[in-house]
Amino acid sequence: xNKNRSWYNxxxxxxxxxxxIIILIGGIFTSxxxxxxxxxxxxxxxxxxxxxxxxxxxxxxxxxxxxxxxxSEIEREAVLETIRTxxxxxxxxxxTRNLGNQVDFGENGYFIMYDLDGNEIMHPRLExxxxxxxxxxKNKDFYLVQDxxxxxxxxxxxxxxxxNYPNKNNxxxxxxxxxxxxxxxxxxxxxAYLSDFNSAANSIxxxxxxxxxxxxxxxxxxxxxxxxxxxxxxxxxxxxMKAVAKGKYIKVDTVYNxxxxxxxxxxxxxxxxSLEKSSVNLKIQREKIEHLAYYDQxxxxxxxxxxxxxxxxxxxxxxxxxxxLQLDIKDFKAINSLIGYENGNKIIKxxxxxxxxxxxxxxxIARTSGNEFSIWMEDNTDINELINELTVVxxxxxxxxxxxxxxxxxxxxxxxxxxxxxxxxxxRKASVAMKYIKDSSESGYITFREEMANxxxxxxxxxxxxxxxxxxxxxxxxxxSKVDVKTKEVIGVEGxxxxxxxxxxxxxxxxxxxxINTSDLSTRFGEYTMNLMFGDYFDLVNKYGRKVTLSxxxxxxxxxxxxxxxxxxxxxxxxNLPAERIIFEITEDVLIYDFREVRSRIxxxxxxxxxxxxxxxxxxxxxxxxxxxxxADELKIDKSFVDEIxxxxxxxxxxxxxxxxxxxxxxxxxxxxxxxxxxxxxxxNDDINLIQGYxxxxxxxx
Numbered sequence: 286x287n288k289n290r291s292w293y294n295x296x297x298x299x300x301x302x303x304x305x306i307i308i309l310i311g312g313i314f315t316s317x318x319x320x321x322x323x324x325x326x327x328x329x330x331x332x333x334x335x336x337x338x339x340x341x342x343x344x345x346x347x348x349x350x351x352x353x354x355x356x357s358e359i360e361r362e363a364v365l366e367t368i369r370t371x372x373x374x375x376x377x378x379x380x381t382r383n384l385g386n387q388v389d390f391g392e393n394g395y396f397i398m399y400d401l402d403g404n405e406i407m408h409p410r411l412e413x414x415x416x417x418x419x420x421x422x423k424n425k426d427f428y429l430v431q432d433x434x435x436x437x438x439x440x441x442x443x444x445x446x447x448x449n450y451p452n453k454n455n456x457x458x459x460x461x462x463x464x465x466x467x468x469x470x471x472x473x474x475x476x477a478y479l480s481d482f483n484s485a486a487n488s489i490x491x492x493x494x495x496x497x498x499x500x501x502x503x504x505x506x507x508x509x510x511x512x513x514x515x516x517x518x519x520x521x522x523x524x525x526m527k528a529v530a531k532g533k534y535i536k537v538d539t540v541y542n543x544x545x546x547x548x549x550x551x552x553x554x555x556x557x558x559s560l561e562k563s564s565v566n567l568k569i570q571r572e573k574i575e576h577l578a579y580y581d582q583x584x585x586x587x588x589x590x591x592x593x594x595x596x597x598x599x600x601x602x603x604x605x606x607x608x609x610l611q612l613d614i615k616d617f618k619a620i621n622s623l624i625g626y627e628n629g630n631k632i633i634k635x636x637x638x639x640x641x642x643x644x645x646x647x648x649x650i651a652r653t654s655g656n657e658f659s660i661w662m663e664d665n666t667d668i669n670e671l672i673n674e675l676t677v678v679x680x681x682x683x684x685x686x687x688x689x690x691x692x693x694x695x696x697x698x699x700x701x702x703x704x705x706x707x708x709x710x711x712x713r714k715a716s717v718a719m720k721y722i723k724d725s726s727e728s729g730y731i732t733f734r735e736e737m738a739n740x741x742x743x744x745x746x747x748x749x750x751x752x753x754x755x756x757x758x759x760x761x762x763x764x765x766s767k768v769d770v771k772t773k774e775v776i777g778v779e780g781x782x783x784x785x786x787x788x789x790x791x792x793x794x795x796x797x798x799x800x801i802n803t804s805d806l807s808t809r810f811g812e813y814t815m816n817l818m819f820g821d822y823f824d825l826v827n828k829y830g831r832k833v834t835l836s837x838x839x840x841x842x843x844x845x846x847x848x849x850x851x852x853x854x855x856x857x858x859x860x861n862l863p864a865e866r867i868i869f870e871i872t873e874d875v876l877i878y879d880f881r882e883v884r885s886r887i888x889x890x891x892x893x894x895x896x897x898x899x900x901x902x903x904x905x906x907x908x909x910x911x912x913x914x915x916x917a918d919e920l921k922i923d924k925s926f927v928d929e930i931x932x933x934x935x936x937x938x939x940x941x942x943x944x945x946x947x948x949x950x951x952x953x954x955x956x957x958x959x960x961x962x963x964x965x966x967x968x969x970n971d972d973i974n975l976i977q978g979y980x981x982x983x984x985x986x987x
Contacts, residue, residue, distance in 0.1 A: 327526060332482030333443065336390065337462045340441075340475040343372055343396060344466050349578050351468040356655055360882065361847050365469075369407045372396040382409045391481020393451050397461075397474040401438075403430050406471055409451070422456055423447040437463035437472040450478065581652040583630055584637030589659075592651035596661050596708045606701065610660040610668060610730075611715045613695040613723070617656035628688050635686070639678040643671065659715070668698065668730055695722050696730030704733050717741050748800050750786060755806075755813055760784050762818050763984035764825065767836070767955060767975045777834035777868070778825060779977065780818040781984045802840050811843030812852050819860045824987050836868040836898060841875035845882065850889055857893070864894035868919065872900050884915055891916075898955070902943065920947040924958025924978075930967055941971055948972040 347368050353359040369376070373396055374383040398407035403417025421427040429446040436442030441464040448459045461476035528535045579591035587595070599605060614636070617629065633656070640650045640658060649661040672694065679692065697718035705711040718733040721740065725731075754760060760782055767777040784792045801810045818837055825833055843849060857864055869890065875883055887897050898919035922943055930937040947954045959965055959978035968976075 329479060329482050332391070332477060332479070333460060333462070336394075336460065336475045336477055337441075337443075339390070340396075340462045340464050340473055343475070344464050344473055345578055346371065347466050347471075347473065348468050355468075365406065369398075369412075373407060373409055376412075380412065382412070390475065390477040392478075393457075393481055394475070394477030397476060399430065399434060399472045399474070401434060401470070401472070403434065421446045422449070433461060433463040433474055434472050437465040437474070441465070448478075581637075584633055584652045586637045586641065586658070587649065587651040589651060589653040592649060592653060592659055592661070593708050593712075595649045599661070599663070600701070600706075600708065605663055608662045608666075608668075609699045609701065609711050609715050610662065610671075611653075611697045611719050612658045612660070612672075613697075613719055614656040615693045615695060628690075631686055631688060632683075632690065632692065635679060635682045636675075636692070639675055639682055642678055643674050657719075659712075668696065672696065672730075695719060697722055698730055698732045700732070714738065744800055747789075747792075747797065748804055748806070750789060751797055751800060751806065751810075754784060754786060755810065759786060760813065760817065761986060762814075762821055763986050764821075765977060765984040766829075766982040767834075767977045768981045770956075770969055770973050770976050773981070775829050775982075776832065776975070777836060778829065779836040779870070780814070780821075780838075782814055782817075783984075783986075802842065807840050807842035808846045808848070811840055811846075812856075814838075815852065815856050816859075819856045819862055821987055822860060822862055822866075828987070832866075834866050834868050834896075836870050838870045838900065841872065844869075844871055844875050844886065850886065853890070853893070853895070865896075867894075868896045868898050870898040870900040870921065871917075873902060880914075887916060899952075901957075902947075918953060919955060920952040921955040921957055921977075922947075922973075927956060927958045927960075927964055927968070927978075931963055937967070940968070944972040 350364050350368060353364050354361045366376075369382070376382050395409050396407060397405070399416070400406055403415050405411045405414050405416055408414075416430045418428065419430050421429050424447070427446065429444060429448075432446075433444050436444060441462065444461045444463065446459055446461075447456050449455070450457050458479045459476055460479055461474050463472055463474040465471075466473050579588060579594075580586070581588045596607075596609070599607065614632075633652070636658065637650075637652060640660070644650050644660060644662075645664060645666075648664065648666075651659050653659045676692075683690070697715050699705070699711045699715040699718065701711050704714050714733045714737075717737045718731055721737045722731045761784075763781045763783050764778040765781060766775045767779060768774065769776050782794060782798075784794075784797055786792060801807060815837060818835060822835055825835060846852075856862075857867070871883075890897060896918040897915075898921055899915070899917050900921045901923045902920050922940065926936065926940045926943070930940055944954050953975065954973040955975040955977055956968060956973050957977050959968070959976045959980050961980060964978075965976065965980055
């Protein structure tokens, strides 16, 4: 009762003041809490969106770099280092990297990359370590890395866990988004601390608390109208927050003079500025990555992806007739070998500029592979006239650079819809026609014919038989002797692969090796052959003596495979072979892929004791300067030089010159294809060491 009397004794003014205070307290604190939780929720969601989009953009960036590896332009690790530098930063001397990237992950966020075994491929501090068994510091039963990898493999997902702040002892809540990058076979992760995402929300609540105190003081001497005036900007902030959640970055008018409201509005507007800048930066990065995904950086033309989208859009939206013309620069490997890769790149640029100049805008030009250009035309352009015009423009432009090299093209044509109704179908048939014209002696341009596809189907069928034959060990080894030219003593053998198929019968090495070397079986078959012949080595010793050498042919793709050296070490160790008795024969073609890498690998093989022979010398495009730079051990002169030395004196002079040149570089010289005694007598006094041919032995099985 006393309490009630006390309430009745309070004046109406005080009641109003108390009422206003209650309203202010309730309204301000409620608005502050709503603002805080809305801001925190929206910032967390926006942070997750930024995190997810950033990983996707980084994935596109990594995929856009993969063609450098798949086309053997750059080693995998070098491309990965470029990606690490772009996404995190350059590696410091202590092995760590600075936290910093072009995506707003907050103060402590960063990218991570694992392989499927949990090895850190990219990390600011743990790069190179295996973190498969790492657990959440606050939940020892939660294996966070395994969770990230699992979600990445399943299409991508978020992982919530705890982790130490960088260079600090305290632990914070983290969120990461992981995605599997198929081309690289790696897991890409973006990770950030939740406190970085919602720190602005903490600022808002602090400002709100300060505002509450000030408004409570002012509320004692103000009227209800003032309370209403205060509520107006708060309501605008709430509305603006909802707009931000929908991606509309709306600021609140800064016309309010009240200190507390001004700070609240200012803080909110700063938060909106930050989110908008992050969105703009994200858009810029997305545009850069999209450009990488759709345009060829060397020629400036569209790449395969954009070309495909354009042609598909024309096919889907129009009843049209079109022509897909493919141009492939003839002997481009030879061009790169003779004038260098930099000048080869200049030629690519000039061809791209020339095509861009002569092709009408309603048609489409793209560089769809290393030295291949594709053109989509719907205007009945005469192809021969187009090629002639291209040559004229190219010759005019090439004069502006210090290169004097004529070019010619292989030309393949497919008609739409005559030869196919989808882009994939007509592009595949263009590739079939291109392969056919490269293998044939036809001139001019060639239009796809069904028998070309039949030939390709035959090759595909043979490829499947080859895969089966490797599983069932149908391939065997035969060995041809290498004879000392003076003593006629067998001092080495060359291992040659033979194949008799129970289904197809005997298949010539030329036929099946051509299929293998143009497919993805090159490394697998090379390892198969190495295992087979290394396993025969001690049987060869029993037959020819302990000093016999074993020569094995290594294809360029196998030689340049990232795992080649490890494969060699594996089988040398498996069979306990004396490495100094092993010779790897590589053709001149390998020298025009990546000269520095070839030289590095030869140096590594030499350190192991293995020798290198340059096979079929004189039939390829390699520069004579390579003989000195490559530092091989043996040079094999091709059979084509021996065939005509008895009937063509000039041919013999070339042969003799090659022998002298090889000796000048301190190479052992092996002459292949010696089949008659007259040939032997003709060459035995030249600068040669070994002879190989039917005169002494045919390839024989053990």
